[in-house]
Amino acid sequence: MDPVYQVLTDKLKQLKVSGIVINPWLAVHSSKCFTPHVLEFLRIEADNLAGLILSDAQKMQYFNYLPNPANFPKAALCETFMSTAVFIAHEKTGDLFVDEDIAREAILRVIGYCNTHGISNLLHLYQITTIYDNLNALVYYNGIPEQIFISGDWHRPWAKHFLNDDLKMGVFTGLMEVVDQNGERCVQITPKGTENLQLIRQMLEAAGYFAERMSLQHISQFNRLEEYEKLAEEIFPEFMQLRKRLIDFTGIRAGMKVLELGSGTGLLTFEAGLADRIGLNGKLVCIDPSAKMINRARAKLEAEEKNWVELGVGVAEELPFEDDRFDAVIGCAFLHFTNRETALREMRRVTRSGGIIGSFHPLACAFNSFPFFSEWFARIFELASKRREQPKNFLFGPEECLASFTETGLIKIEHQEPFSPMVFRDPDKVIKHIIHGLGLYQEELANLPWKAREEIMNGLKERGISICRKYSEEERIIYQPVQFIKGIVP
Ligand SMILES: C[S@@+](CC[C@H](N)C(=O)[O-])C[C@H]1O[C@@H](n2cnc3c(N)ncnc32)[C@H](O)[C@@H]1O
Structure with missing residues (x-):
């Protein structure tokens, strides 16, 4: 494997060891997981953390080439708080409901990880998994109408923000393009995107990401199998x-x-x-x-x-x-x-x-x-x-x-x-x-x-x-x- 991908694979493994989940499948029915109050709390903390820890130099390092990444760190942190919190709730209670204590524990876990490994690492890994979900859906559907892509309804319904930045980044980096299809704007994967998707898939596979996704699925399925x-x-x-x-x-x-x-x-x-x-x-x-x-x-x-x-x-x-x-x-x-x-x-x-x-x-x-x-x-x-x-x-x-x-x-x-x-x-x-x-x-x-x-x-x-x-x-x-x-x- 390419050394760059090897490093990322190791970082993904590290994330798992730290108990951080950016794999948000458990949080898909977020209305069942969060009260508006707890959701707001997570959002505010994500905004604070994004403002506090991400220095201008770090922003330059990761996003200088992007047209408008302003909301990206907040959205990424908020989503990571949410999925980590649901994961903790799930581990502790078998339910997906996040109370304030669990929300706080999730925030502390993520902050602890950022203090040790750097927030840029977390954002980078988040970006990789979301690129996977974005590109994988584009291949499956053979293109997604632009507005639906931005809403995330088909492929990332757990995201609490619109996916405009994802689209901008995708187009800017040449992984996606927006084409006219029968008078409708449609997001498509490019050949470069297809190549990247394969590499990312290999890397996620090697890091045990899919295995973790499946094991979370199993456990949540057993939690839900009342009968x-x-x-x-x-x-x-x-x-x-x-x-x-x-x-x-x-x-x-x-x-x-x-x-x-x-x-x-x-x-x-x-x-x-x-x-x-x-x-x-x-x-x-x-x-x-x-x-x-x-x-x-x-x-x-x-x-x-x-x-x-x-x-x-x-x-x-x-x-x-x-x-x-x-x-x-x-x-x-x-x-x-x-x-x-x-x-x-x-x-x-x-x-x-x-x-x-x-x-x-x-x-x-x-x-x-x-x-x-x-x-x-x-x-x-x-x-x-x-x-x-x-x-x-x-x-x-x-x-x-x-x-x-x-x-x-x-x-x-x-x-x-x-x-x-x-x-x-x-x-x-x-x-x-x-x-x-x-x-x-x-x-x-x-x-x-x-x-x-x-x-x-x-x-x-x-x-x-x-x-x-x-x-x-x-x-x-x-x-x-x-x-x-x-x-x-x-
Ligand atoms: C088909 S049920 C069997 C339950 C029980 N032994 C019985 O006889 O009815 C499978 C059980 O395996 C558990 N399981 C899933 N992943 C596991 C793992 N990695 N280690 C141990 N048990 C696991 C599930 O939570 C579930 O309760």
């Missing part, structure tokens, strides 16, 4: 049996110290009997990144008074536990949402020698070989074929997981790959579960401009209604391969 339990049961009628089978398969016994990952609302923990199997002489610690799902599990814990169970928010890739602490680390239907290698390394680290690591998860399946499915999800398959790729999903094959277990250094690995029915009945629930619960096609969707993504999701629901009329219920059952796998820490 997750009912959905899961309706679509995978055997899910509860499979959870119980995981407990037997991994050989969890009374008195063990166990860590459960991706515990969600506690279906494995409570309903399937993991907590009862371990019993009051043991210890069960459960973590999940979705604060909302953990809150639902907490209500069950309070009702059941199982004081050997502990719940907390966290991801499998960064376990907040010392080495060798557990006798077993297991989880149900979570591994496909993680960076598998990192998660397994962490799972091994916190498990004592001789301890067990186990997982149950759905496996990749040729869904498009089922006529009803390929017809229903044709739009996603079309998108993939435009990019000359197979649609991507997070599910992996049995061998891939086996290889990861082996590479993690686990021994005595055992695995089973049965099939389990997946029933496609109610289109609304199916879409929620396929896209949100199972996490299929996230990569296809994450690459789309905001409006296109929304339209495709709605289109899939509508299409589902006619598919359910056309195909019998029998024809709409897929026997999905699933995997039970366990290994021992040497």
Whole structure:
């Protein structure tokens, strides 16, 4: 990679470590996130910070060539405050609502970053991600009418300002042009813009930006899946049996110290009997990144008074536990949402020698070989074929997981790959579960401009209604391969 891009990639990684989010997807429904009072507070603080920290020399360094960048730093800071605040709210409460304390915490985080790394760095990175969103949308729509581009409605609805400066910068730097199309002014990408888009995409990819966007999507989807339990049961009628089978398969016994990952609302923990199997002489610690799902599990814990169970928010890739602490680390239907290698390394680290690591998860399946499915999800398959790729999903094959277990250094690995029915009945629930619960096609969707993504999701629901009329219920059952796998820490 070009050294300039390497430096930017490293800076993007740094931003993530500092807990700053300029990826604003969570803030898209800003009326639900902010009261007018808090929004005004963030705006004023952004104006102050832009005025205070950005010296004339810095302005010259970054914007001297631009016709009118006056509002750019304020807009960039305000947007960064907003998305960081929503991210913090989401992390802490599972909701997206930002109160004054959270707003203040976001401002302090951003100021802290600017003090250490410089405000110009932040602005530069903001600029790169917004250039990506702008150019990516221009390619997808093959040009956007000028007024719509400026409103940001199709591709950056979270922005609280008009995108005039973006357009000016884009035209000035030769990445965009405004052309007359059937009497209407239309913003188009230029060949230079197309070249830049490719480079920026590579860089964002290397910095893990898209992965972060997708992981934020997942967690927010799980936060929003109020009816997750009912959905899961309706679509995978055997899910509860499979959870119980995981407990037997991994050989969890009374008195063990166990860590459960991706515990969600506690279906494995409570309903399937993991907590009862371990019993009051043991210890069960459960973590999940979705604060909302953990809150639902907490209500069950309070009702059941199982004081050997502990719940907390966290991801499998960064376990907040010392080495060798557990006798077993297991989880149900979570591994496909993680960076598998990192998660397994962490799972091994916190498990004592001789301890067990186990997982149950759905496996990749040729869904498009089922006529009803390929017809229903044709739009996603079309998108993939435009990019000359197979649609991507997070599910992996049995061998891939086996290889990861082996590479993690686990021994005595055992695995089973049965099939389990997946029933496609109610289109609304199916879409929620396929896209949100199972996490299929996230990569296809994450690459789309905001409006296109929304339209495709709605289109899939509508299409589902006619598919359910056309195909019998029998024809709409897929026997999905699933995997039970366990290994021992040497
Ligand atoms: C399909 S649900 C399974 C929930 C529960 N284990 C069950 O059996 O119903 C997947 C869970 O994985 C969680 N998850 C997503 N990303 C994760 C990560 N990086 N580490 C751990 N869990 C994650 C989600 O928040 C969600 O609760």
